[in-house]
Amino acid sequence: MLFVDVAAVVKLVEQIGIETVLAEMAGYIEEDFRRWEDFEKSPRLASHSDHGVIELMPTSDGREFTFKYVNGHPGNTADGLQTVVGFGVLANVRTGYPEMIAEMTLTTALRTAATSAMAARHLARDDAETMAIIGLGAQSEFQAHAFRAVLGVRRLRVFDIDPAATRKFMANMRGRGFDIVAAASAAEAVLGADIVTTVTADRARNHILSDNMVGAGVHLNAVGGDCPGKTELQSDILRRGEVFVEFTPQTRIEGEIQQLEPDFPVTELWQVVSGQAPGRRGAGQITVFDSVGFAIEDFSALRYLRDRIAVVGGATRLDMLAAPADPRDLFGLVGAEPAVERALAS
Amino acid sequence: MLFVDVAAVVKLVEQIGIETVLAEMAGYIEEDFRRWEDFEKSPRLASHSDHGVIELMPTSDGREFTFKYVNGHPGNTADGLQTVVGFGVLANVRTGYPEMIAEMTLTTALRTAATSAMAARHLARDDAETMAIIGLGAQSEFQAHAFRAVLGVRRLRVFDIDPAATRKFMANMRGRGFDIVAAASAAEAVLGADIVTTVTADRARNHILSDNMVGAGVHLNAVGGDCPGKTELQSDILRRGEVFVEFTPQTRIEGEIQQLEPDFPVTELWQVVSGQAPGRRGAGQITVFDSVGFAIEDFSALRYLRDRIAVVGGATRLDMLAAPADPRDLFGLVGAEPAVERALAS
Structure with a gap:
């Protein structure tokens, strides 16, 4: 599973420039708005508390599934925290395997601005x-x-x-x-x-x-x-x-x-x-x-990060998905020394 | 943000033994079932395709919010992949910040068995x-x-x-x-x-x-x-x-x-x-x-992992949450060399 951390997004912006990132991301967003009807659109799933809200924003075009975790806590600034932080996941619909997890605090700021500019180009x-x-x-x-x-x-x-x-x-x-x-x-x-x-x-x-x-x-x-x-x-x-x-x-x-x-x-x-x-x-x-x-903007942003960072580099890999040699032998990962070594080495 | 990878769960099982893990996890699940009415219970959010299903399973007790990403793809075994993989996130409801992300393929197998045994102790x-x-x-x-x-x-x-x-x-x-x-x-x-x-x-x-x-x-x-x-x-x-x-x-x-x-x-x-x-x-x-x-079992399992791995070790940290020195100055992370260095060093 690929991991695009904060440093990777910062590096992307430094390497190709913030306006290139914003213009390219606006292109991805526009492309996905053009095929809007292909997407599964669910309401965001919100968990409210006295302090704020935590939301999961999923969508899928039938090939890729993405969701964003994002909060909104107006009182955080007083504690030196941000009111909004987030991360996102892009998964393969055919296998159900998550393929990339990415920071989405900076990336949400970028996609929000890119969406605004894309809208303004039409309006x-x-x-x-x-x-x-x-x-x-x-x-x-x-x-x-x-x-x-x-x-x-x-x-x-x-x-x-x-x-x-x-x-x-x-x-x-x-x-x-x-x-x-x-x-x-x-x-x-x-x-x-x-x-x-x-x-x-x-x-x-x-x-x-x-x-x-x-x-x-x-x-x-x-x-x-x-x-x-x-x-x-x-x-x-x-x-x-x-x-x-x-x-x-x-x-x-x-x-x-x-x-x-x-x-x-x-x-x-x-x-x-x-x-x-x-x-x-x-x-x-x-x-x-x-x-x-909206979730489709995050979908576009995650697609963009995956494609762009594949070119400029900066992603790392996470040991997130247990991978037993025999898929029915999950227990082998914890049950026997040789199996553990085999699976972790693969 | 803490990261509990596959190796950390394998290490936990190796260090304290699988039956200690299962018995302790059953205790956490039982404790949360006892205060069932404290939990926010949403239906799982499911995205279906011809190949299978991708689900997000959230819950919260008002102090902590968790969700699990999990798929179900019956045809995966033919491709040497598992039918079910997953990961989970535990977040702080007061700040909205995610605090831990953990593998949940092995952990789901453990929590499912622990829940069965806990139920059988009563039935x-x-x-x-x-x-x-x-x-x-x-x-x-x-x-x-x-x-x-x-x-x-x-x-x-x-x-x-x-x-x-x-x-x-x-x-x-x-x-x-x-x-x-x-x-x-x-x-x-x-x-x-x-x-x-x-x-x-x-x-x-x-x-x-x-x-x-x-x-x-x-x-x-x-x-x-x-x-x-x-x-x-x-x-x-x-x-x-x-x-x-x-x-x-x-x-x-x-x-x-x-x-x-x-x-x-x-x-x-x-x-x-x-x-x-x-x-x-x-x-x-x-x-x-x-x-x-059910999502509350994943909540218990994530709580258990956090508490237990804090003792035995094995978690790492991910650079997932952008942390500008001034919360209103997110742009400082990408906008100016000194700000970038300051924020990444913190």
């Missing part, structure tokens, strides 16, 4: 040059790089209510060729922006953007509202624009549209990617990608 | 001395050792339709202090047995045991019928005895009782273990443990 105006980013936490730099890699956006207007987050973002992005304005408010940040990314961390029903802040032709990339009780947009914005989602039943529970009536019309992004539904209908339209993250 | 006659085992595949030797470890049973009468399986079993069990008769048929094997364990591998509706083969006072440990379409017992046996199950909704789909009407009365084993229901009611009663395997 934002072709002449989009400037992106506002509201919320400068763990996801913000990944979003900036993904939008430059996929859409060529290099002008950023950014804001966070916490000046320390803004300082971290500005320091991380220094010397990377972006033209960045740190705004004094969200309202100032969105002025003149063609794309607005909201990616705040606060778990509450917030109005990061109010209706009067969003002008004609803007594409909203709403990433931060991703669980029940956590939204970022005033609901009027959703009604003025056309809303695109990943998997409707999940987004009605977790996304911005949880604020709206259960039959509020939405379009699934895969329909746009596969040419079955129009994306942006004109330069003046407001488009909203109400992103919550 | 078999106290004076049980002889066990028949029908089906001498991968699980058979584990069952034999578990019943000796937990109930003191050392006389075995065994049968398999495949002489090669019988030879493998007899060779593995040589010199281990059992008194073993290799019978010429299932009917001959069960003669005089106080406990009958059925653990055949064929995925079909079989009648390994017919009604006239099961005498008064016998405890049936029915392990092999564990998925839809796979049963081992003639249904009349189930009606003559009292049937004990792990988790009723799952057993009605996967166990021997899938042959019966959906309201056929059963008792959940945890009720017996916790003193809320009687087990065996008299020396002449037929008792049936219709075992299919």
